[in-house]
Amino acid sequence: MYDLVLSAAGSVFEPATLLAIMLGVAGGLVIGSIPGLTSTMAIALMVPITYAMDITFALPLLMGVYCGAISGGLVGAILLNIPGTPASAGTCLDGYPMAAKGQVMRALGLGVYASMLGGVLSGLALVLIAPLLAKVALSFGPWEYFSLVVFTFSCISAMSSKGRTIKAFMAAFIGLAIALVGLDESSGQVRMTFGITAFESGFNELPALIGLYAIPQLLADTDDIGRRATMLKVDYQMRAFMSAFGEVISRSRDLLRSTVIGIVIGILPGVGPGLSNIVAYGQARRASRSPERFGKGELPEAVIAPEAANNASMGGALIPMLTLGIPGDASTLMMLGAFMLHGLDPGPLLFRDHGEIVWIVFLAYFVAFAFCTVLYHFFIPLIVKAVSVPRQYVIPVLLILCTVGCYALNNRMFDVYCFLGFGLLGYFLQIARVPVLPVILGLILGPMAEEQLNLALAFSNGSILPFFTRPISAVILFVAAASLIAPMIFNRKRSLPEPAE
Amino acid sequence: MRTTDLIFSAVYLIALAIAASQISQLSDTTSTVVSSHLFPWVVLGTGLVMGGLETVRTVVAGNPAGAPTFRQVWEHAFKWRRLLLFVLFVVYLLAITTVGFMPATAVFCFATIILLSPKRSLREVILAAVITGATIYLIYLLLVVYLQAFLP
Numbered sequence: 001m002y003d004l005v006l007s008a009a010g011s012v013f014e015p016a017t018l019l020a021i022m023l024g025v026a027g028g029l030v031i032g033s034i035p036g037l038t039s040t041m042a043i044a045l046m047v048p049i050t051y052a053m054d055i056t057f058a059l060p061l062l063m064g065v066y067c068g069a070i071s072g073g074l075v076g077a078i079l080l081n082i083p084g085t086p087a088s089a090g091t092c093l094d095g096y097p098m099a100a101k102g103q104v105m106r107a108l109g110l111g112v113y114a115s116m117l118g119g120v121l122s123g124l125a126l127v128l129i130a131p132l133l134a135k136v137a138l139s140f141g142p143w144e145y146f147s148l149v150v151f152t153f154s155c156i157s158a159m160s161s162k163g164r165t166i167k168a169f170m171a172a173f174i175g176l177a178i179a180l181v182g183l184d185e186s187s188g189q190v191r192m193t194f195g196i197t198a199f200e201s202g203f204n205e206l207p208a209l210i211g212l213y214a215i216p217q218l219l220a221d222t223d224d225i226g227r228r229a230t231m232l233k234v235d236y237q238m239r240a241f242m243s244a245f246g247e248v249i250s251r252s253r254d255l256l257r258s259t260v261i262g263i264v265i266g267i268l269p270g271v272g273p274g275l276s277n278i279v280a281y282g283q284a285r286r287a288s289r290s291p292e293r294f295g296k297g298e299l300p301e302a303v304i305a306p307e308a309a310n311n312a313s314m315g316g317a318l319i320p321m322l323t324l325g326i327p328g329d330a331s332t333l334m335m336l337g338a339f340m341l342h343g344l345d346p347g348p349l350l351f352r353d354h355g356e357i358v359w360i361v362f363l364a365y366f367v368a369f370a371f372c373t374v375l376y377h378f379f380i381p382l383i384v385k386a387v388s389v390p391r392q393y394v395i396p397v398l399l400i401l402c403t404v405g406c407y408a409l410n411n412r413m414f415d416v417y418c419f420l421g422f423g424l425l426g427y428f429l430q431i432a433r434v435p436v437l438p439v440i441l442g443l444i445l446g447p448m449a450e451e452q453l454n455l456a457l458a459f460s461n462g463s464i465l466p467f468f469t470r471p472i473s474a475v476i477l478f479v480a481a482a483s484l485i486a487p488m489i490f491n492r493k494r495s496l497p498e499p500a501e
Numbered sequence: 502m503r504t505t506d507l508i509f510s511a512v513y514l515i516a517l518a519i520a521a522s523q524i525s526q527l528s529d530t531t532s533t534v535v536s537s538h539l540f541p542w543v544v545l546g547t548g549l550v551m552g553g554l555e556t557v558r559t560v561v562a563g564n565p566a567g568a569p570t571f572r573q574v575w576e577h578a579f580k581w582r583r584l585l586l587f588v589l590f591v592v593y594l595l596a597i598t599t600v601g602f603m604p605a606t607a608v609f610c611f612a613t614i615i616l617l618s619p620k621r622s623l624r625e626v627i628l629a630a631v632i633t634g635a636t637i638y639l640i641y642l643l644l645v646v647y648l649q650a651f652l653p
Contacts, residue, residue: 049643166555167506170513173548177520180541184527187537192523222582226619393628396613397636399590400606404640411651413598420594431578432509450540457535 001355008359011056012367020057021064021364025371026379028068030386034394035082035224039069041217043334044210045398047341048405055342055357060364062338066331067119067368070314071376074111074307076387078104079232087313090277090306096232097297104234108380109244110303114255116373117248118308121259122266122315123365126322130351130358133323137348142455143466145324147476149449152269152326154480156438167434174425175442176449178203186454198414206337207406207419209440213330214402215423216430218395225391234384238377247300254284254301255308262309266316266328269441274329280309315365322346322358325448333440341409503564504571510559514552521545582617589613602644602652603637610636 011017024046031042046065050058073088078095091111098107140148156168181192182202193199248255258280265276284305285294294302317328318335325347327333339346344354351358376383406419426436460466468474524545527537569577593609600608614629615621644652 052647052649166551166558167509170510170548170551170555173517173544173551174513176544177517177548180520180544184537186535187527187529189527189537191527191537191541192520194523219583219586222586222617223580225582225617390618392614392617392619393632395586395617396610397632399586399613400610400636400640403594404644407653408644413594413653416594416597420591427578428509431574432505434509446544453540453543454535457539462535 004355004359005363007356008363011356011360012060012363017057017060017364018367020061021367022371022375024061024064025068025368025375028065028070029072029372029375029379029383030068031065032069032072033075033383033386034389035076035080035387037221037394037398038086038213038217038330039066039073040213040330040334041398042066042069043331043338044206044213045401045405047206047334047338048210048409050338051341051409055344056360058338058342059357059361060367062335063361063364064368064371066314066335067311067365067372068375070311070331071112071115071119071372072383073310074115075108075383078107078111078303079234079384079387086274087277087310088306089274090281090309091303093281093295093306094297094299094302097295098303099232099297101297102235103240103297104232105237105240106244106247106300107297107303108376109241110248110300111307112241112373112376113245113248114258114304114307115311116369117255118259118262119311119314119369119372120366121256122263122312123362123369124315125263126315126318126365127362130319130323133319134348134351137323138352140348140472141470142452142459143470143473144476146449146452146456147467147473147480148324148326149445149452151476151480151483152441152445153438154483155269156441164433164435167432168438171429171434171436172438172442175439175444176446177442178208178439179443179446179450185451203418203422203443204409204415205444206341206409207415208422208443209334209337210402210406211419211422212426212436212440214398215420216426216436218399219427220430221391221395234381236381241377241380244300248304251301251304254287254305257283257287258305258308259312262312263316265309266313267319269320269326269328276309276313277306280305311369318361318365322350322361323348327441327444330437330440333437333444336444503559503562503568505574506559507556510552510556514549514556517545517548517552521549585616586613589616597653603641606640607633607637 012021027046028039028042031037031045032039042065043062046062050061053061070087073083073086074091074095077083077088077091078099081092081096083089083092095107095111098110153169153172156165156172177192179202181199182190183200184191190200261280261283262276265279281302284301285291288294288299288301290299293299313329314331317332320326320328321332321336323346325336325345327336336346344350344357402419403416406415407413409415425439429436429439456466457464466473467477521541524538524541527541529536529538589609589612593605596605596608610633611629614632615626618625618629
């Protein structure tokens with residue numbers, strides 16, 4: 001193992017790679033700080049550009065973007081009361097009131113240091129848990145893998161809002177149906193192409209992912225043009241910023257609780273920092289001796305909790321992505337796309353056959369957090385400026401970069417038209433209030449589900465019994481069934497009349 | 502919202518039914534252990550059942566209180582700036598193969614900034630020109646120099 005770590009360190013600590021991580025973090029911070037532009041968008045923009053890069057350089061760069069974009073969301077949340085990314089929605093609740101009281105730098109400091117510590121702690125969890133899980137996963141057969149895909153889809157019910165569960169499943173089936181298009185590798189036949197030759201190789205995942213996320217988001221962002229958000233005046237006192245570190249350390253219990261919440265929610269497929277920050281805020285309030293002071297910008301733990309949790313989700317989300325090839329959230333879905341683009345299939349075999357790559361990801365993760373914290377210290381004014389960039393300048397540039405990225409994947413316009421087509425699909429799903437993430441899960445996991453199901457049935461002569469008789473597969477399917485049924489029970493309990501006091 | 506939900510369900514069911522009609526074109530050899538029809542049928546069959554369930558749920562549940570009306574939903578979806586951006590983008594993509602990548606990109610970037618701006622002034626025009634120039638240069642570096650891609 002040590003030779004792998006040393007070899008990975010040799011790649012990550014090369015000056016060019018360090019510069020790439022730093023630039024990735026800086027770019028991620030700028031994109032993440034602009035309200036409406038998410039970490040998923042930031043990674044989506046960068047993934048095609050890394051196509052021509054060596055993977056030992058591309059992955060650290062993407063880790064930098066991922067880390068920067070998640071962390072950047074706190075600036076908009078604190079200064080504008082608009083979260084830069086959904087991951088910082090909970091930070092608005094107390095970050096903005098604290099900043100409005102003239103404590104902008106304190107609020108930013110609390111957010112930045114909580115982000116760093118939450119991220120680093122979850123990184124440690126990633127380094128400890130991922131190799132162990134990968135070892136366990138090496139014993140998985142196609143039955144277990146298929147059950148895992150079923151479990152991932154079962155989590156869709158947890159990620160959908162009340163009354164929209166079936167719609168979320170429909171979205172997953174849209175993705176699965178799209179994944180059917182093209183060559184069926186087991187029988188060698190083309191299917192669902194409707195006679196169109198270009199469809200025979202199926203849809204490239206990346207233009208689909210970028211289209212589904214970027215186009216609806218950029219179209220919706222045009223609503224903000226001309227809308228003047230009142231940004232708080234910032235008095236750049238670094239002493240106030242840095243003294244927040246002591247406050248974060250003194251709230252170690254809140255920090256640890258929120259980090260654990262972030263890691264656990266991050267590990268669950270399909271849910272990520274967007275949920276963990278809200279849950280952590282709620283738990284911090286519940287655990288507080290003075291919950292009535294939450295929402296007033298008085299308590300540091302009210303800023304620490306959501307920021308520690310959303311960054312902790314990053315490490316958590318990387319665990320199933322790296323070990324099982326199952327993404328924890330939309331951003332790791334994009335990262336999964338990046339791995340696939342470079343010819344690597346995340347999963348237990350990645351740990352066995354490409355251990356150095358895994359350690360490069362681990363080390364780049366920590367380096368990215370270090371750069372993120374350093375950049376916040378030196379470039380706060382620049383990051384603050386990015387928050388208020390008028391949208392009319394950003395939108396066309398991002399659309400062009402997405403187009404360039406999709407084209408550069410294969411040097412063909414078909415991918416660009418797919419980008420547009422999937423963008424339209426994403427937009428109409430947005431109008432119908434159907435979540436997009438299940439579509440992407442279906443699209444990415446569809447081929448894996450088909451391959452594993454076919455293998456499992458072939459090994460057992462067409463019998464489905466091993467799915468239920470193999471212990472790990474049975475447990476995963478039981479958990480999947482429980483995660484489907486549990487929301488129904490909870491919803492019913494919620495809808496029952498409150499008992500009279 | 503209920504009408505929009507029903508439209509979504511209808512489009513979804515039609516799309517999946519059309520896809521399902523293609524499954525019969527697949528063939529199996531006699532030595533095949535697992536039929537090539539199996540997975541497509543599992544996906545499309547279960548998907549159709551889901552669509553049916555959602556349609557029934559929408560009809561039975563009715564319109565939830567406070568939900569936006571059909572008109573509100575679609576008025577919001579077709580706000581003029583959204584439509585303008587979409588039309589410009591489609592024209593841009595179509596123009597790429599005829600006009601060339603760089604000229605089409607330059608015109609799209611400049612025109613979009615100007616047309617989306619809430620007020621038009623000389624400052625806005627200069628800014629649009631600067632951003633367009635910078636974007637074109639960045640793309641040239643990225644596509645031609647770095648990725649060595651063939652421009653359409």
